[in-house]
Amino acid sequence: MTPHLSITDQSIDVAAALAAVQTDAAGAVNSFIGTVRNQSGGRRVRRLHYESYDSMALTQLGHVVAQAYEKWPMLQEVAVVHRKGTLNLGDVAVVVAVATPHRAESFAACQFIIDTLKQVVTIWKREEYEDGTEWVAAHP
Amino acid sequence: MALKIALFGITRDIVGQPTLEMPAPAPATVGALLDRMRASYPALGQLRSCAVAVNNEYAPAEQAIGPNDEIALIPPVAGG
Numbered sequence: 001m002t003p004h005l006s007i008t009d010q011s012i013d014v015a016a017a018l019a020a021v022q023t024d025a026a027g028a029v030n031s032f033i034g035t036v037r038n039q040s041g042g043r044r045v046r047r048l049h050y051e052s053y054d055s056m057a058l059t060q061l062g063h064v065v066a067q068a069y070e071k072w073p074m075l076q077e078v079a080v081v082h083r084k085g086t087l088n089l090g091d092v093a094v095v096v097a098v099a100t101p102h103r104a105e106s107f108a109a110c111q112f113i114i115d116t117l118k119q120v121v122t123i124w125k126r127e128e129y130e131d132g133t134e135w136v137a138a139h140p
Numbered sequence: 141m142a143l144k145i146a147l148f149g150i151t152r153d154i155v156g157q158p159t160l161e162m163p164a165p166a167p168a169t170v171g172a173l174l175d176r177m178r179a180s181y182p183a184l185g186q187l188r189s190c191a192v193a194v195n196n197e198y199a200p201a202e203q204a205i206g207p208n209d210e211i212a213l214i215p216p217v218a219g220g
Contacts (some may be wrong), residue, residue: 053146059197060196082219118218121217123217124149124217136218137218
């Protein structure tokens with residue numbers, strides 16, 4: 001049940017992430033796929049640039065998944081893949097996949113992992129607009 | 141005693157370089173380091189938050205730091 005965690009500058013293979021959590025002990029596989037949207041706060045987004053502090057991001061991601069295993073002891077397999085570098089509209093930025101015996105825990109664990117990832121994992125997003133760029137969430 | 145600080149995201153833009161070497165503050169703690177960084181680069185104080193990581197973990201203000209630690213400034217994260 002070692003989680004499959006990675007940060008990559010290559011296109012994310014969603015099918016591979018889902019396959020990574022496949023197990024006969026699970027009756028439910030749940031996934032979240034985050035993609036690049038064409039607008040943010042009313043501004044048109046052209047592309048995104050993700051930067052990662054890889055070693056800390058993987059350490060913190062490990063903590064997040066460990067918390068999920070504590071909260072849902074029936075959790076079987078977990079995969080989290082986050083992209084870094086330059087992404088175009090529609091590209092997959094993150095995939096979270098979990099496998100559990102039953103569906104209720106799969107929804108809850110998947111949401112917990114993506115929500116907590118956004119709070120603690122050391123990845124930064126710079127949005128590129130028609131007229132400039134901005135680091136997301138940097139200022140109040 | 142010199143410290144090496146890794147900078148990411150907007151903190152790298154503010155400081156203008158990806159790493160910074162500086163003499164350790166007295167006391168050599170996370171809190172004193174943040175105080176000194178904010179004094180040198182006031183734009184850091186305008187951020188929604190600015191944490192310090194020591195050896196890949198978020199570090200509290202009272203934590204001691206030394207030349208063998210991997211230290212980084214962590215501006216507000218925005219993964220996902």
